[in-house]
Amino acid sequence: MTDVYKRLAQRLDELPNGYPATESGVELKILKKIFTPEEAEMALKLRPMPETVEQIAERLGKPVPEMQKILDIMADKGEIGAFKMFGQQMYMLFPFVIGIYEFNLHRLDKELTELFEEYAPKLVGTVGAYAPAVTRVVPISTQINQDLHVHRHEDIRRMIDEAKSFNVMDCICKKERALEGHPCKHTLQICLAFSNEENAFEKFSRGRTISKAEAIKVMEQAEEEGLVHATYNVEEGQVFVCNCCSCCCGILRGVKEYKAPYILAKSYFVAEIDQDSCAACGVCKDERCPMDAIAEEDGVYTVIAERCIGCGVCTPTCPTESIKLVRKPESEHDAPPSNLIEWNVKRAASRGIEIKID
Template identity: 45%
Template sequence: MIPFVIGIYEFQLNRMDREFCELLEEYMMHLEPPLVGYGPSIMQVIPIEKTIPSDQKALPYQQVSGILEGGKSFMVNECIGKKEKGIMEKPCQKSTEVCLIVSSIEGFWNNEHPLGGRVLIKKEAFEVLEEAEKAGVVHLSNNVQSGHWFICNCCGCSCPVLQSVQMGIPNVINSSYYARIDPDLCESCGICLEERCQVNAIQEEEQVYSVIKERCIGCGLCISTCPTEAIQMIRKAEEEIKQPPVDEMAWFEERAQQRGVDISAYK
């Protein structure tokens, strides 16, 4: 197994039931160590664009606009993780129709597609992401430099990838940024910790708030709602930044190599 179990999970969106969810939750405990224990990172975070300072300009694949502008066909679907939690009676309180899929082929996503979903025009795709940012969910995409085909909008309550970060597992999500709180500007309102951060990367001690750099995935959610503009996005030092594989095939090859799997027969 190189990535997740393709076909067994993602494509069951429209026929999941309680038994499937129970089996999956049991299986996840065994699946997560091999899934998250190898490089390259499974996903990369796409920070809220306006939170990146202009002098730290992100590359196109690190920006929502860079990914969506190249798309010609768009669809939004229910998030499978949130749907699973709903079936298990632990529903996410935020919008569940947040799984955005993009194709560079005109008309690729259409109403007859077996995945279901709602076909969008580009403007509506941008609106889905804007709403997601307001709601306080994290944009994640495949950890590659080109060929992005989805932007997940993830909550800490439902997303196994974010939950791995909450557990302190390193390198699950690739990111070039982290947030920093200026203690002189912070007025200890608690919004960043209580309402925004999905990975428990903000701590509070005697009313002093700070970011745990090792856990922060640089999503920008805390920055966009801080009432005193006390939080800033910082670009990591060049030696800390891990360039994503050039495309999905390179990602598979790198992961296969780390797992000792020969994929030459599949190329």
């Protein structure tokens, strides 16, 4: 029988997100570090769709208590997806990104960091090569409040307002960079997970459970620090907001270093500078923009539209309010799939693969 880690790697690569093979086999070393052989076998038996423990136990012909114990250990370790849905605890096979990688935050050590870093160019390059994009920029909330036609995917306030449970976690990219000897100056505990279920993070938490008011404060802190909000690239059904810095973030590095076009979808906005009022202070270019999207020539500052991701990070610190986000024409909008099901279907089609349930 083929090595269980090879079979698991193949299975993860069959998911729409992808888990590409390398010549060095680093992707297998990562799986060996995360899963025991027995856990890898169990992960192979899970479906990439939510099931209750009773459904899984019945399908595999196992007693429920035995299955419960195995799934809870694996979920606790971050090897499989575990979340509440319609009031019930669900389990499923998770993709590697976004999924197993992020859920191994609490197990990240130097060895895992080095393996992830070795794999990153191949992983990000491949995952970011197919539409639809994995993540999407959410413009900072202070900039779009006055806009009358705010889409669901660009309204962070509404996402938080509609959610019932919140968990703030360490940012895995910042933690990884710190383990490599490059500690980040930004707040570490700044990634937000949320759910429409009550007490969603009671059983499996990767961070600290917080209130809605505290969740809003986390977002405000991120905006003050000039971090870029990013979430799932879907119109509805977001469950997290990453707050990314250009120094550590795998997503922003994916755009800048690995030129992966579908790792991050731009927002529907682009920054624009009013030349009449601009004081040429350079703050937007030198202190705020994470994408090198602002140019200066002879004291004149301009936005390089192709590089601008429409995050709005440059706007609140402009002393003359000269730089603003403006909505792009509809023909330039890269609309997100309506939900995660549509995202998976479209993504599988663009990769030329079929979604296999078993």
